[in-house]
Structures are given as structure tokens and as C-alpha cells.
Amino acid sequence: MGDIAGKRVLVREDLNVPMVDGAVSDDTRLRATVPTVAELADRGAIVLVLAHFGRPKVPSAEFSLSQVTSAYADVLGRPVHYVDWEGDAAAVAKLAPGDIAVLENTRFFGGEEKNDPAIVARFAALGDFYVNDAFSAAHRAHASTEGLAHVLPSFAGRAMEAELDALEKALGKPEHPVAAVVGGAKVSSKLDVLTHLVDKVDHLIIGGGMANTFLAARGVDVGKSLCEHDLIATVEGIFTAAERANCTIHLPYDVVVAKEFRANPPVRTVNVHEVAADEMILDIGPAATEALADVLKTCRTLVWNGPLGAFETPPFDTATIALAWTAAALTQSGSLVSVAGGGDTVAALNQAGVAEDFTFVSTAGGAFLEWMEGKTLPGVAALLHG
């Protein structure tokens, strides 16, 4: 970027934080912006943070980013100005080098989500440079996430850089063997992920509710388990594609079942062929978990999306936590590059206390999944190729 002292830098960040009673209840996303925003301010730039907040239909106080500025100032440890969309050019002109300002919700303009050139131009007029630091919004071609990269000299922020670097190591040019863990509730929500991964990875480990559909496709009676019987033909197609691509699909051979879905009900650990008609599979079993740990020990790279069981409800977090510990230990000993993402996956890894021990944990929900589907993210493409 060269010398940016006194230059106005528009920085797209993710400030879409959860609020409870008008206060920021989780500042994880704010903290993720600090390396980029602090560095730019320290280099003497006038830092103009662009972000959306919620899904406003019309501009309203409920969706105003003025609500996050004080929490943001706390996180940054410096003052944060707030700039409304009325008189914004004049307000920006008064800022001094090193100042940081949050511009009002980009979605207060209908043209933001339409990537309207007029709105792109309106934003662009405020800055000399554009920095995109919001990987989590990069799957959307909006004015502030994509359009700006075509009209201003553009750069990736530090968080964006770290995310792209980790994702490249995990699936772009990974060291083989590569294992993918795909879990979660349903096959239907991750079909494109599964289809893409069979061509990319050496081991595809299926857990969670979606494993039931795979087991059913293999002729297992899964009782009352969550199972998408209408997708059995689709799953057979995934088996065929995996075989062609030399990808080994790992299904559990033992499972933890219960008759009721609640915390700590009576449970049985059984072979998958012993599930009774009135039982539900809610976690994979200890033998399967141990076998998967052995698979990970042979791998150099792991990408993980989706818990192996209904982890919110004990004891069905057991397999997810055990395998997360294995992956964390292998990462710490230097034998595995581990990248994980997905809302519930991040929650599960936090529950296991190992999020810090993975190589990289992505908090970008939709963007992370689209990346796992092999899609080109418009915000990233615009940044890299103008």
C-alpha cells in the first residue's frame, strides 16, 4: 500500500455483532478487526470502517451502527467516531490522520445489496483506498464487499489475509493425505460440500445426523433417527463419485442411541446394525471415534465442518469432543494442519476447549461453507483480480 499517511482508507469489516438490551453481547467480531484497523491508524491513515448491521428494510435506529461504537472503542482502546449518512463527506473531511470512524450501516442504502454503481461511487468518493477485511461477507457481491474493489486501489486486510492463507493450506494446495470431517444435521444442507470434497480429499469422514442417511443407503435400519430417505439415491451417487476419485468414505460402525432426545437420557452404545425401531442415533460410538483418530494420525491436513453428534445435548457431545482433542493434539505436535468452520462447529470446538489449538478456526458461516463447496467468492475474486 505504500505511504498512506493522511490518506482516507475505506475498510470493509464485519461489525454484525449480537446485541442484548442495546449492548454488544459478544465482541469476537470486533476483536477480529483490530490488527487491520489499528495498523492503518498507526500508519497515519484516516480509517473509515464500512459494515452492515442486521437486515434493515429501511433506515432505523434499531439497525444503526452508532450502537456499536462505544464497544468498538473499548476493543480498540482508542476513540471511534461515528459518521451518519447525512453530511458524511463533511464529517469525514474533519477527521485527522490516525482517526478511526465507523460509517453508518451500508444496508441503509437499498443499492448496497444490489451492488448499484451509484452506491459504489457514493462510498468510493469518501476514500482513496479500499481494504476488504471481511471474509465472512465475501460470498456476497454487494457494493461494500465487491463493487468497491473495482473502482479503488484495493487490498486484503490482515484478517482476510489470514483466512485466505488458512483456506489455501487446507483445500487449495494442501499437503496430503487430507481428511475432511463433515457432520451436522442433514445431507441436504451440505450436498454441494460433499460433492466437492470427494474430488479433493483422501478421507471423507461422515458424522452427525447426515451419517444416518449414508448408513440407510448402505442398508442399515436407523430406527427413529433423523434420516433423509428421499436422498438415498443422491448418497449412492456420492459413494460412486468417491470410489472413482479414490476417496475413502468413513461411516461409523458403532453409535450411541436413545429413545428420547433430551439431556442425559438412558443410552445404549451399539453396532449400527443393532439400532431398535424406537431408537435414535444421536452420536457416533467410541470404537468409531477411535478408528477416526487413527485416520487423522495418518493425515497431514484436516478440514472440519459439522459436529459428529447432537453436541448441544449431553452426552451426545462425546465423540465430537474426543475427535476435536485428537485433532488439536496432532496440530500442536506439528503433524497436522487443521482448519475448521461453521457456526455449530465453532461452538463445539469452544465447548471442547480446543479452538485455539487448531491451525485456524473460521467464524465465517456462509462464506466458509461456500468456500468448502468450491465456489469462487465474489468479494475475494474482485480483490485479487480487480
Ligand code: ADP
Ligand atoms: P455447522 O453450523 O457447523 O455448519 P450444522 O448446522 O450443519 O453445523 O449442524 C449442527 C447441528 O447438527 C447441531 O444442531 C447438532 O445437534 C445436529 N446434529 C448432529 N448430529 C445429529 C444427530 N445424530 N441427530 C440429530 N441432530 C444432529
Ligand code: MG
Ligand atoms: Mg449450523
